[in-house]
Amino acid sequence: MKPAAFDYVAPRTVPEAVDALGSAGRDAQVLAGGQSLLLEMHLERVRPDLVVDINRIPELDTLRVVDGSLRVGALVRHHVFESAQAVPGPLGSLFSLAVVNIAHPPIRSRGTMVGSFGWGHPASE
Known part of the structure; x- marks a missing residue:
């Protein structure tokens, strides 16, 4: 199976990430390591409209x-x-x-x- 289509953003600050998540509502997922999220998306058990990649936020x-x-x-x-x-x-x-x-x-x-x-x-x- 392949994951469903989704939008992707890679914010560089915590406020940018919070804004992205807030604008997407409940259909957003946070990507950090990805071991669980990517598997769930691959199996289509999770189908986010938006993936917010937090890997570029150093304070996290x-x-x-x-x-x-x-x-x-x-x-x-x-x-x-x-x-x-x-x-x-x-x-x-x-x-x-x-x-x-x-x-x-x-x-x-x-x-x-x-x-x-x-x-x-x-x-x-």
């Missing part, structure tokens, strides 16, 4: 601890968590042990942690 590629809470940007890839130093303390050690069980290196280099949590595909890589 941040990982930091703020007031004791871990803040993971939408573009932080799985492979970042392979280093125990990426996140301070025991949580960093836990992530570094767990993330190597996510798929294989090419998928970890492209897939995002936020996308995995958001889609929640139990059988995905």
Whole structure:
């Protein structure tokens, strides 16, 4: 199967992305890593009118601890968590042990942690 036709935008700022998503309503999807979205589109289970590619928005590629809470940007890839130093303390050690069980290196280099949590595909890589 092939995905249905859709429009595509690649904003460079968060406000541009929000505007694009707001103008499209419920029929828009965000593209970051694409491991889940592209599969769903290929199988025609998701048929967006608009795909908003956020890969050109640098402020979404941040990982930091703020007031004791871990803040993971939408573009932080799985492979970042392979280093125990990426996140301070025991949580960093836990992530570094767990993330190597996510798929294989090419998928970890492209897939995002936020996308995995958001889609929640139990059988995905």
